[in-house]
Amino acid sequence: MKAMTYRGPYRIRVEEKDIPRIEHPGDAIVRVTLAAICGSDLHLYHGLMPDTRVGMTFGHEFIGVVQEVGPDVRNLKVGDRVMVPFNIYCGTCWFCARGLYSNCHNVNPNATAVGGIYGYSHTCGGYDGGQAEFVRVPLADVGPQVIPDDIDETDALLMTDALSxxxxxxxxxxxxxxxxxxxxxxxxxxxxxxxxxxxxxxxxxxxxxxxxxxxxxxxxxxxxxxxxxxxxxxxxxxxxxxxxxxxxxxxxxxxxxxxxxxxxxxxxxxxxxxxxxxxxxxxxxxxxxxxxxxxxxxxxxxxxxxxxxxxxxxxxxxxxxxNQAPVKRQWPRLFEHIRAGYLKPSDIVTHRIPLDDIAEGYHLFSAKLDGCIKAVVVPSAN
Structure with a gap:
């Protein structure tokens, strides 16, 4: 597959990487249909985030279609359109039981404060992110949610982090x-x-x-x-x-x-x-x-x-x-606001960038060029 990869501060490129595989029975593989560049990604891009390793794929805002599920996954099936919160969490620890999904105790061996985050250095668990054609989604029965039929896909994308x-x-x-x-x-x-x-x-x-x-x-x-x-x-x-x-x-x-x-x-x-x-x-x-x-x-x-x-x-x-936002906890109320017409998240999107051109997208966003407020990334497989 094609994936954005980090090569050092201010240096990223699209490379061929192996399509991720099921590593645990609760995993899902998601074919990414839309991703986004977040302001937080710029900390990685600028080399300000500790333990950002060469070869990592960024991207903690993404939606997609379930391509494969592990044997223990019950809530998702192949073909489901899903929105994936940026938090990776177990759903059962002391913190998750209290809705503190961003502080999950079981998904990040590298820190005691933050749980796991897609594509956000090994400080946040070392999980590859969604600025790629495919992504592994661990604990797939806990985080992802099927996108409701009446929710626009770009609105759903922005609910995975920025809006929430x-x-x-x-x-x-x-x-x-x-x-x-x-x-x-x-x-x-x-x-x-x-x-x-x-x-x-x-x-x-x-x-x-x-x-x-x-x-x-x-x-x-x-x-x-x-x-x-x-x-x-x-x-x-x-x-x-x-x-x-x-x-x-x-x-x-x-x-x-x-x-x-x-x-x-x-x-x-x-x-x-x-x-x-x-x-x-x-x-x-x-x-x-x-x-x-x-x-x-x-x-x-x-x-x-x-x-x-x-x-x-x-x-x-x-x-x-x-705190880091416990994203999925916000979704029920946000769905209500979007359906009532109080929120239209996609109104802030200014650029749609093909995955092949993501280096230019980072440059535009980082340098605040061309009136860039929010850039959506479109994988080349779509």
Whole structure:
């Protein structure tokens, strides 16, 4: 099969790899029909994620058709169209029993915090991802779900991570009616978090970014107010002005260790803008939320060697909530919102990239070229 493979920082290519096989009785092999490039993939692409090995296939957002099932699989059959959450989880451990699928205790021998994630380095279990023509799906009776007939396939694709994660971020904010919600970052997850905030009763939603085309999308798609942080000496001061000098009720960090920059920036974090490996966005969230407010953290963070304002968070009485999204837990409510017309996830898709051209797709997305917000990858077998 053809598959995207990692060759080192900023170096990926499409190669011929063996079609994956059934390795355990609960596995399924899925022929990928659509995948996507996620902002989190850029951490891998830029070489910022530990233990990203040469030859790995990325891609934790994908849907497809079941090609083969192991002898223990009961809930899927060959030919089923399935959506696959980015979390790999067992469904039976202490954490899974409580709906904490992203913290599964049994699928990742390399970490005690996060469970397994498709295509996200050996730190997250070493599972190959879906930016390929075929992918092995372990524990296939637990994660994947047959795509309902009335759900568009691109909408289903975006539910495998970006939409579910943005919705989860708004949930973590414990938004109550009338709240002012600020979202840091107007990428796909930030856009979905902003849109979801309205569904949870927000009275005002403000999105902060530095790219005008993404801010325009935030206004169009999420009906949010926008601020370009590059236009202000101190965006936190401006945010305070915008909120009667109190701060927002909820701030959602959808940036994380911004998928840009290099290891030197990660170590020093000297620049005073959002950049690779620094906690700038997290500190803006802590400074920009009101006393007693809530900070929801969705952005992916690796090791941070510069200071997070934890003392300020404590003294302000903040609630800090964060996790990788337990994706499948969000699906029943998201299906309802999509069917009711409140959400149309595929509206944020700007590019459809053939798998053969995925290196160009990564370049477009990484360099923020051609107005790229969300790129869908189409395997050449389809």
């Amino acid at each position: 994660t943005g919705y989860f971020g708004a949930q973590l904010g414990d938004i109550v009616a009338g709240d002012t919600v600020v979202v840091l970052g107007a990428g796909p997850v930030g856009l979905f978090a902003a849109k979801s905030a309205w569904l949870m009763g927000a009275g005002r939603v403000i999105v902060i970014d530095q790219l005008e085309y993404r801010l325009a999308k935030a206004r169009e798609f999420a009906h949010a107010e926008t601020l370009n942080f590059a236009e202000y000496d101190d965006i936190v001061v401006e945010l305070k002005k915008q909120t009667d000098y109190l701060g927002a009720d909820v701030v959602i960090d959808a940036v994380g260790a911004e998928a840009d920059g290099n290891l030197i920036q990660q170590v020093t974090a000297t620049k005073l803008k959002m950049q690779g490996g620094s906690p700038v966005a997290l500190n803006w969230a802590i400074d920009g939320v009101r006393k007693g407010g809530t900070v929801s953290v969705l952005g992916a963070y690796g090791p941070i060697f510069s200071a997070v304002k934890f003392g300020d968070a404590m003294n302000k009485g903040l609630t800090l909530r964060m």
